[in-house]
Amino acid sequence: MEIITSTTGFAEEASLMDKMDALKVLEPDVDAFMQLHLQKRRLWFSSDFLPADEKAVDPENDTFYNRLRERARSLGDAARVSLIVNLLTEEGLPHFHRLISTYLGDESVWGRWNNLWTAEEDRHGAILRDYMRDSRIVNWGVVEYMQYAYQEAGFNPDWDKDPYRVFVYTSLQERATQYAHRNTAKYVGEDEPVFQNIAKNIAADEAKHFQFYRNVFKKILEIDPNRALQSALAIMPSIDMPGYRMPNFKDMADVIRRVGIYTPWDYKEIVEEAMSFWKIDRLTGLSEAGRKAQDKIMGIPKRLQQIAEYIERRTVSKTFSFDFIYGRLIAFE
Secondary structure (H helix, E strand, C coil), rough: CCCCCCCCCHHHHHHHCHHHHHHHHHHHHHHHHHHHHHHCCCCCCCCHHHCCCCCHHHHHHHHHHHHHHHCCCCCCHHHHHHHHHHHHCCCHHHHHHHHHHHHHHHCCHHHHHHHHHHHHHHHHHHCCCCCCCCCCCCHHHHHHHHHHHHEEEEEEEECCCCHHHHHHHHHHHHHHHHHHHHHHHHHHHHHHHHHHHHHHHHHHHHHHHHHHHHHHHHHHHHCCHHHHHHHHHCCCCCCCCHHHHCCCHHHHHHHHHHHHCHHHHHHHHHHHHHHHHHHHHHEEEECHHHHHHHHHHCCCCCCHHHHHHHHHCCCCEEEECCCCCCCCHHHHH
């Protein structure tokens, strides 16, 4: 079995650094990760899926939108709930840009990555907004109010002043967002190919962003393992999804869980995957605090399984109603 041992001296030196200084050490690695990301990236835009040019407004494209609306009407209300959550989650982007900019700075490679990531992420909210408005499958005025209320509520997590925690959170959250888009596409199925194609492209973007962030945190573990493990321990047991302050979030998340689009079992899988990639169990040469954090992290999957099982046992029949689908009932036996 491969054993990862911290480089004595370098790790000790890094442990004395301010965390921001440690991140400066990683700038060449981050630049390499960003260049690798750019090589793999494929840019796309909303108009690639939903024609919107003046010259595109012709009988052929009127037919396109008529057919789109006809297919979209077949989407179940649970799918529409998932679309709303995905849309509003993506529109939390300004909060994330602010957090990363505030604590990683606007200069150097970190600032360049933040701007690049923000530009790529901005397309996700844009295309979901265009799709839902053009397909006319929700009460759009209600959705606009929810978008406004979510932005106004803000997003101020307690991990925002620890740059190490930022990278643990973004690794897990980007993966969770990928799951949400991918599984919504599966749930909708091939009956609505335009949406399915949109969701698959968003999920592919999220996968690349996830890879960037988890690679960064892996490097942090190499140069400052003890404090990195403590930061990971503070985040991994449970993450607040960025949409938790949106109106009706708890009920919408429950609907999504009940239909299997995103569940506690998915989060358990995400955490286990991250632990394996970061090789948490193989880190050696740790301080007492680092070893304690390592041991507690290794116990997180079991705790997450207990939580998932508990939620399943406690699940009872329930009916949901949301204004953005005109108060129609979504019933679960």
